[in-house]
Amino acid sequence: MKRNIIKLFLFLGLFVFSSSVYAEKLTCSDYEEMQHDISELIDDLDRVHNINEGDEIDKALGIVVDTMQLVLDYERDARFHRAVSKLSKGYADMNRELFEEGLDTILDSIERLYDRDCSRKMGWVNLD
Numbered sequence: 504m505k506r507n508i509i510k511l512f513l514f515l516g517l518f519v520f521s522s523s524v525y526a527e528k529l530t531c532s533d534y535e536e537m538q539h540d541i542s543e544l545i546d547d548l549d550r551v552h553n554i555n556e557g558d559e560i561d562k563a564l565g566i567v568v569d570t571m572q573l574v575l576d577y578e579r580d581a582r583f584h585r586a587v588s589k590l591s592k593g594y595a596d597m598n599r600e601l602f603e604e605g606l607d608t609i610l611d612s613i614e615r616l617y618d619r620d621c622s623r624k625m626g627w628v629n630l631d
Contacts, residue, residue, distance in 0.1 A: 529620070548599075564594055
């Protein structure tokens with residue numbers, strides 16, 4: 504799990520400073536990486552019973568919140584905004600259930616945004 508958290512730190516750090524964010528356009532690979540890393544974080548959360556303020560998982564969750572806030576500047580999507588708000592509130596209140604709901608909703612939103620920006624442009628159709 505520690506390796507996953509460190510990997511998440513690296514990804515999110517690179518994502519925040521990536522040129523695609525500054526270009527105000529997320530690439531398909533940005534969406535894919537966010538989906539993958541958030542899924543891994545959800546798996547890590549399932550293995551952790553307690554989250555204490557200041558521990559590695561708490562720091563990783565804080566970075567996710569900050570990164571998703573940054574993504575909001577470029578994604579003008581109401582559902583995504585509500586998901587990030589739920590995530591932020593869960594983190595601020597140390598409410599694990601709310602935070603997990605926010606992560607799940609963000610994962611769904613990222614998948615929808617990926618479909619909007621990537622799958623349809625490539626001629627793919629989502630059959631789900």
